[in-house]
Amino acid sequence: MKSDNNKLDRVVSESRRARDLSEQSYREQALKMYPHICGRCAREFTRMNLHELTVHHRDHNHDNNPPDGSNWELLCIYCHDNEHQRQLEAQQGNTSVDKSPGSGKSTTATFNPFADLKSMLEGKQKGG
Numbered sequence: 001m002k003s004d005n006n007k008l009d010r011v012v013s014e015s016r017r018a019r020d021l022s023e024q025s026y027r028e029q030a031l032k033m034y035p036h037i038c039g040r041c042a043r044e045f046t047r048m049n050l051h052e053l054t055v056h057h058r059d060h061n062h063d064n065n066p067p068d069g070s071n072w073e074l075l076c077i078y079c080h081d082n083e084h085q086r087q088l089e090a091q092q093g094n095t096s097v098d099k100s101p102g103s104g105k106s107t108t109a110t111f112n113p114f115a116d117l118k119s120m121l122e123g124k125q126k127g128g
Contacts, residue, residue: 026065030055040079054080
């Protein structure tokens, strides 16, 4: 039993090491290819905060790392977390990531708190 645990620990450790090397490789490539700016919020990064800039895989497949960087975009940690949260919610059926017209899936909120604002303001002006 102990040798099984040792073997499992070794396999997990090697897997993590390989993943870390892969991430370093594509991260370094992406940082050389793209300006150090978040692709969503346009925040700029310097050497001091470059560790907060992440490589996002557009197709969410971390094994898809073409040398031209076409599956990558640089996102700050906040925008990156937001992107993955949106993807999780879409998978759970809470929202849609399908933005094509006529898809039948809404990507925007449908509630409008100001829908009747004009008539309410006009009513206040008349009676007020």
